Amino acid sequence: MAAVDLSAHPGHLARRLQQAHHLLWNTMVSEEITSPQFAVLNALVAEPGLDQRTVGERVGLDRSTIAEVISRLDRRGLLGKVRDPQDGRRFLLRLTEDGVRVHRKLTVRTARMNQVFLGPLSGAEQAVFLDLIRRVADAAEGLRNPGGAAESLAGRS
Amino acid sequence: MAAVDLSAHPGHLARRLQQAHHLLWNTMVSEEITSPQFAVLNALVAEPGLDQRTVGERVGLDRSTIAEVISRLDRRGLLGKVRDPQDGRRFLLRLTEDGVRVHRKLTVRTARMNQVFLGPLSGAEQAVFLDLIRRVADAAEGLRNPGGAAESLAGRS
DNA sequence: CCTCGTTTGTCGGTGCACTGAACAATACCG
DNA sequence: CGGTATTGTTCAGTGCACCGACAAACGAGG
Numbered sequence: 001m002a003a004v005d006l007s008a009h010p011g012h013l014a015r016r017l018q019q020a021h022h023l024l025w026n027t028m029v030s031e032e033i034t035s036p037q038f039a040v041l042n043a044l045v046a047e048p049g050l051d052q053r054t055v056g057e058r059v060g061l062d063r064s065t066i067a068e069v070i071s072r073l074d075r076r077g078l079l080g081k082v083r084d085p086q087d088g089r090r091f092l093l094r095l096t097e098d099g100v101r102v103h104r105k106l107t108v109r110t111a112r113m114n115q116v117f118l119g120p121l122s123g124a125e126q127a128v129f130l131d132l133i134r135r136v137a138d139a140a141e142g143l144r145n146p147g148g149a150a151e152s153l154a155g156r157s
Numbered sequence: 158m159a160a161v162d163l164s165a166h167p168g169h170l171a172r173r174l175q176q177a178h179h180l181l182w183n184t185m186v187s188e189e190i191t192s193p194q195f196a197v198l199n200a201l202v203a204e205p206g207l208d209q210r211t212v213g214e215r216v217g218l219d220r221s222t223i224a225e226v227i228s229r230l231d232r233r234g235l236l237g238k239v240r241d242p243q244d245g246r247r248f249l250l251r252l253t254e255d256g257v258r259v260h261r262k263l264t265v266r267t268a269r270m271n272q273v274f275l276g277p278l279s280g281a282e283q284a285v286f287l288d289l290i291r292r293v294a295d296a297a298e299g300l301r302n303p304g305g306a307a308e309s310l311a312g313r314s
Numbered sequence: 315c316c317t318c319g320t321t322t323g324t325c326g327g328t329g330c331a332c333t334g335a336a337c338a339a340t341a342c343c344g
Numbered sequence: 345c346g347g348t349a350t351t352g353t354t355c356a357g358t359g360c361a362c363c364g365a366c367a368a369a370c371g372a373g374g
Contacts, residue, residue, distance in 0.1 A: 172330090172331095175331095176331075179331080179332075180332090183332085209322075210322060210323080220322075220323070220324090221324085221325085224323065224324065224325095244321095244322085246321065246322040246323065
């Protein structure tokens with residue numbers, strides 16, 4: 001029996017980590033607005049008037065997924081989409097007042113939740129934790145678009 | 158504009174980490190069998206004859222999700238389910254020969270993939286990385302079942 | 315026995331996430 | 345100007361993940 005210890009597999013741990021986060025988010029932040037939805041709201045607070053594709057790029061969601069998330073936020077009246085008069089392909093997105101309000105409220109709660117989530121780690125460990133995840137995620141993402149900006153991974157042709 | 162830097166949010170990073178893993182899994186391990194499906198195969202290699210619920214507990218999936226994953230593996234002929242003669246509620250699960258074969262093949266590939274995935278980190282960092290994720294995930298999971306082991310979070314009343 | 319409460323699995327509903335394909339509007343090139 | 349990419353959005357299909365409700369099966373008391 002060649003069974004493996006899953007607790008040494010980063011993918012398995014990543015999944016469990018996200019489940020843990022989902023659980024905490026539901027109880028401490030919101031049952032209506034999900035974490036990806038909040039990320040979209042946040043992106044539009046920072047840069048109102050973005051189009052869908054760019055928002056997706058900012059928060060790390062592909063075109064299909066971002067379309068669903070945005071349509072949900074639209075249905076709830078948290079943002080509005082209008083066609084760009086300059087470029088009839090895009091929708092320009094901006095938050096409604098409701099959207100801004102929701103974002104403000106959840107910002108406070110997410111901060112509290114993050115403290116609880118990272119509670120088991122010391123301050124120094126938390127910084128290391130975030131740094132390590134970011135490095136692993138960035139590297140793997142770099143494998144996808146070799147032709148992005150000035151790149152990360154060494155192998156330029 | 159009270160926008161927040163998402164790259165300091167562990168939940169956001171956790172999601173991106175999983176996406177990165179998903180991408181690598183698809184290209185380096187299998188497009189047919191997913192990571193959760195492999196986890197189930199692995200659990201049944203270690204302990205043949207488990208029931209669905211217990212498998213779900215081993216790999217960290219709830220009853221609904223594990224049912225879907227198992228039905229997929231069943232449809233592909235990688236495992237068989239028979240009712241427990243002792244307890245008519247459960248199904249006893251065991252891998253078919255095909256299932257064992259697939260598990261063996263993927264075990265090799267996952268090992269390779271994990272090396273690439275963790276490649277950006279040094280050996281020492283990899284150990285820290287896995288340890289930190291495990292601690293955070295375990296702690297948050299502990300919040301769910303207060304009746305688990307001894308308790309984690311400091312802020313008791 | 316026969317009810318009461320629990321456990322196992324299923325089902326319906328919602329939501330994230332990816333792929334690949336279709337479509338429309340725009341931009342580029344000869 | 346016309347034809348061909350390129351880009352932004354949508355749609356169909358698959359799969360993970362959660363919750364709540366439900367039926368069948370079990371277990372313990374009466």
